[in-house]
Amino acid sequence: MPRRRIFFTPLAILIIATLAAFTSTATNVPPWDAKDWTQWTDADCELILTKSPWVSASSWNGPNAYEKGGQSQAVAQIVSSLVIRQAAVRQAQLQMDHDHMQPDAKKQFDLQAAACLNQNIEDRIVIGLDANATNGDSNVAGEVAISKRTYPITQVSDWITSNPCPFYPVVISIPRVTGGNPAIGPADKKLEIKIPSLHNFSFEPQKMMYKGKPDF
Numbered sequence: 001m002p003r004r005r006i007f008f009t010p011l012a013i014l015i016i017a018t019l020a021a022f023t024s025t026a027t028n029v030p031p032w033d034a035k036d037w038t039q040w041t042d043a044d045c046e047l048i049l050t051k052s053p054w055v056s057a058s059s060w061n062g063p064n065a066y067e068k069g070g071q072s073q074a075v076a077q078i079v080s081s082l083v084i085r086q087a088a089v090r091q092a093q094l095q096m097d098h099d100h101m102q103p104d105a106k107k108q109f110d111l112q113a114a115a116c117l118n119q120n121i122e123d124r125i126v127i128g129l130d131a132n133a134t135n136g137d138s139n140v141a142g143e144v145a146i147s148k149r150t151y152p153i154t155q156v157s158d159w160i161t162s163n164p165c166p167f168y169p170v171v172i173s174i175p176r177v178t179g180g181n182p183a184i185g186p187a188d189k190k191l192e193i194k195i196p197s198l199h200n201f202s203f204e205p206q207k208m209m210y211k212g213k214p215d216f
Contacts, residue, residue: 032210037086045091049166053207054078054216058133058199074132076193076201079159079166080121080173083210089113092164109164116165123176125183125216126159128168133199142195144174146205147188151175153195184216191216 031044032052040048049055058074077084092098092113101109119126127144134140144151151174159171172193176183184191184205193201208216 032083032087037083037090040087040090042091042094045087045094048083048087049077049091050075052083053204054081054084056193056201056203058201074199074201075130076133076199077128077166077168078125078203078208078216079128079168079171080119080124080126081208081210081215082117083215084166085116085119088166089116089164112162113164115160119160119165121176124156124173125176126156126171126173127193128161128166129170129172129193129195131169133195133201134170135198138170140170140172140195142193145190145192145194146184147190149183151178151183153193184214 030047030052031040032048035044050057054077056076058076079085092109096109098106098109129140140153140155142153144153153172154174156171156173161167161171174183186206188205191203191205193199203216205214205216208214
């Protein structure tokens, strides 16, 4: 018996194309927009902590690195952003099997997680630098440039860097407000961390949106 040929009307074709486009768009929603942080998977957390708008990597030929094609990778991360701290806590929960921890261990973990999530960031934007970013030096000189404004790097000594917070050997900051003006405004398209003779890290503040608000 010959097969029946199925014909689609232009309206049906439009509906199918629209549904396909909607499905494609839905699957491309980043995890920080798609679901609550308590539902993130380990892969979601890894994406946020390594390849999200809050992270900048710079390749170089230095030692002590994550080797990729003969080059090392230096990393800077906006650790004052809530999304980064939530991803760090959530990843630690998953890796340490938080739901099955002994009561005393779970209580201690929860206290440390709360300290990480509730760090004081009201007056500063905080950036973590890994060892490659500073060539292993604990003292960092340089500046942060936002549009045409520059701010000297200030090293932070009171930032909690123990598990489950993201650990970086060097933590720096800039003030959130200077002379009554925010360091990062709605029109600012680029934030750069410039460490002379070593690295320039670049971020796009307008992409650092979390729960409908700037997060840095």
